[in-house]
Amino acid sequence: MKVFLTILALAVASAAAAPKASIAYPKDLAKTNKIEGRITNGYPAEEGKAPYTVGLGFSAGWWCGGSIIDHTWVLTAEHCIGDAESVTVYFGATWRTNAQFTHWVGNGDFIKNPSADIALIRIPHIDFYHMVNKVELPSYNDRYNDYNEWWAVACGWGGTYDGSPLPDYMQCVDLQIIHNSECADYYGHELIGDNRICVRVVDGKGTCGGDSGGPLVTHDGSKLVGVTNFVASAGCQIGAPAGFQRVTYHLDWIRDHTGIAYY
Known part of the structure; x- marks a missing residue:
């Protein structure tokens, strides 16, 4: 699994153009020994605070977030998908794995952007209400x-x-x-x-x-x-x-x- 994103072009750039920090x-x-996601120094979200936010538990063992943008689509990062074969999508969770419901999605419904770190996941049709909604x-x-x-x-x-x-x-x-x-x-x-x-x-x-x-x-x-x-x-x-x-x-x-x- 990649740990740091390396921009190879920087190796031939002048010293003056080199970035001050790596990413x-x-x-x-x-990671700890359990699935995780983090917001540093934030505040606890009340129930229904962000009904568009989903948890993504990928088959390869890592955890990411995503956003519901339609009844059948979630938007996330391309590097989250990686080479995963499937993902479990957690909808309407305030307590992380205590979701309102979940859906399993195979990689045939992953759409990666070939030129940027953004991706789509096609999900089964979901109905919207105060705990699960689009942004x-x-x-x-x-x-x-x-x-x-x-x-x-x-x-x-x-x-x-x-x-x-x-x-x-x-x-x-x-x-x-x-x-x-x-x-x-x-x-x-x-x-x-x-x-x-x-x-x-x-x-x-x-x-x-x-x-x-x-x-x-x-x-x-x-x-x-x-x-x-x-x-x-x-x-x-x-x-x-x-x-x-x-x-x-x-x-x-x-x-x-x-x-x-x-x-």
Whole structure:
């Protein structure tokens, strides 16, 4: 299993262009002996706080998050899927594995994006109610919105600091989106392209191991703007930004595979 994402092109770049920090996939950070997901220094989510958030227990043994975007689709990160043969999707869980219901999905219903760390999972049709519901995607009118300084919320399951015991109760954390140039100061412009969106990590608040694929949803309008991708390899709480796939960048790809679009 990959632990760190290595950008080979950086090896031939000039020293001045080298990133200041390396990155890690949250799902690949050091794990305890049980399935896990983490939000660092967040707060417990009340029941129904994020009904669009699902837990993804992959057959290969790792745990990720995802977002319900339609009756038959979940959006997650491509690196979560990896070479897994199947996934169990946990719907409407506040206590991680005490879901309202689950569905098993085979890899024939996985759709990977060949050029970015984002993926779709086709699920059996589900009905929506207060505990299980979709999150809306941004509209095409927002495709050039950089969301700089907007506040958003990320939710998942797990510990409250690096290396902590991992609670099973869903945690959420409020995070402020930053301009890509601020994120690139840490990781380099080669990595932080138009497909990325980043948040500040202040007072150790952010995403961490197992949160890969989970949602970043704006406070204003409750739109899904990010899919959890990476954190600093030196630790989730060191103050380096956390990175996501920028959903507005992928609206055409999502529409082409699901038919979902907001104009």
